[in-house]
Amino acid sequence: MDWFDAHNLARLQFAFTVSFHFIFPSFSIGLASYLAVLNVGHLYTGKAVYLTLFNYWKKIFAVAFGMGVVSGLVMSYQFGTNWSVFSDKAGPVIGPLMGYEVLTAFFLEAGFLGVMLFGRDRVGPKLHCFATLLVAFGTALSAFWILSVNSWMQTPAGYSMNAAGQYIVEDWFAVIFNPSFPYRLVHTVLAAYLTTALVVGAVGAYHLLKFRKHPPTETHGEDSLQAGRTMFSMAMWLIAFVAPLQILAGDMHGLNDVEYQPKKIVVIEGHYETVTPAPLVLFGIPDSKEKKLHYKVEVPYLGSLIVTHKLDGVIQGLNTWPDNEVPPMALPFFAFRIMVGLGMLMLGLAVLGLWQRYKKKLYASPFLHKFSVVMGPAGFVAVVAGWIVTEVGRQPYTIYNLLTTWDSRSPVDAAAVGASLIAFIVVYFALFSMGIYYILVMMRRAPEAGDAHLPVDEPVRAAGMGAGQTINTLTKGA
DSSP: OOTTSHHHHHHHHHHHHHHHHHHHHHHHHHHHHHHHHHHHHHHHHOOHHHHHHHHHHHHHHHHHHHHHHHHHHHHHHHHHHTOHHHHHHHHHHHHHHHHHIIIIIIHHHHHHHHHHHHOHHHHOHHHHHHHHHHHHHHHHHHHHHHHHHHHHHHSOOSEEEOTTSOEEESOHHHHHTOTTHHHHHHHHHHHHHHHHHHHHHHHHHHHHHHHHHSOOBTTTBHHHHHHHHHHHHHHHHHHHHHHHHHHHHHHHHHHHHHHHOHHHHHHHHTOSSOBSSOOEEEEEEEETTTTEEEEEEEETTHHHHHHHSSTTOOBOOGGGSOGGGSOOSHHHHHHHHHHHHHHHHHHHHHHHHHHHHHTTOTTSOHHHHHHHHHTTTHHHHHHHHHHHHHHHTTTTEEETTTEESGGGOOSOOHHHHHHHHHHHHHHHHHHHHHHHHHHHHHHHSOOOGGGGTSOTTSOOOGGGOOHHHHHHHHHHHO
16 A cells, blocks of 8 residues: 555545544533533522633633634535545535535524623623523534534435436435434534533643642632632533443444444454454454454453343454455554543543542542543543544445545645645644643633622622623722
């Protein structure tokens, strides 16, 4: 295989850009919902700490959202330049779905984002809260449409082929709600919430650790300590709720793959030969030439039990299919173990958090706080690993069992694709490293009462506050 031909360079370019891009939506989807919860919490309780946290995290959301939009723009560019045959053949199905995402989700997000970020003092707390809810709904709706597109490429349904060789829609309901879509949607949205909870928990834990070294005084830092405790507690509650759900959703997703994408399951499990009952392969080194897994570490029967929910369940071997119809094993095999391993650590963090909460030591456990800080980036690594499993496990197809990546490529030479790939790498690392650095700088600063634009000792019952009352309160606070 020549890794420097146009075909593989185009695949590498798309993998690089989509992996980089998805980091930001996986954060902004969950963070938008977190902002909505904070806004509703302040509206109905009047506690200034919720508004303090809202104003703290909305700045981080704005930067992450902007980088997500910018990094996503190049995806359509690549459809036209590198994958024009795919765009032509699948355009009648994919094009309208992408259009619906722009017309509904993106317009909703963009339309109310300005109100959420800058309009509280102008429209009042109630309308501002409504705008925040719409932004959160827009991010979830965007995930709905994008995952519908991706899921149709994984498990195509509701289509036929016209005389020009294009896939056309016969049943829009079957296209949108294709067999794998519900499982992918739940799994991905839960991953976004878990990723956000880990980041929020890490930031809260970081500031609690700082307060252990430099305790707040009566005149400085008490409000920041309260904000740090609140965000950490909220994050730990969400992790405790979502982590077990994500494991359950992943299991259901796997059962769906067993039925519709058995080749993907085989490379995930690491079996070249059909095995009954199948062990769970904890570790191994795939060898595509010898078609063998070296240095295997296995647990008997557990593979069949997990994959088929039967002790004597059959897992087909990769050798069941011709070599040109199966995905490579190494990347999805290792990526899946990274994802599952991090998932187990997340579950461990959830259990530890619940135990420390029960012991009333949630805010006084240095080990829990350090563990939370270390786990902060784990969600991003897990979602990228998950997408590697999803996309590499679909190979050699762009549309599963229908259209191969080789037949989807544009007639462009390797030099053109390579030049654009280098340009993307340089621009992405230069631009987004600055954005990520700025986000980290904002996270290092502890939330302060000034973020709420309200006097700390005078919490305002926001539910009854209009725009005029807001201005009066601000004037008094000054």
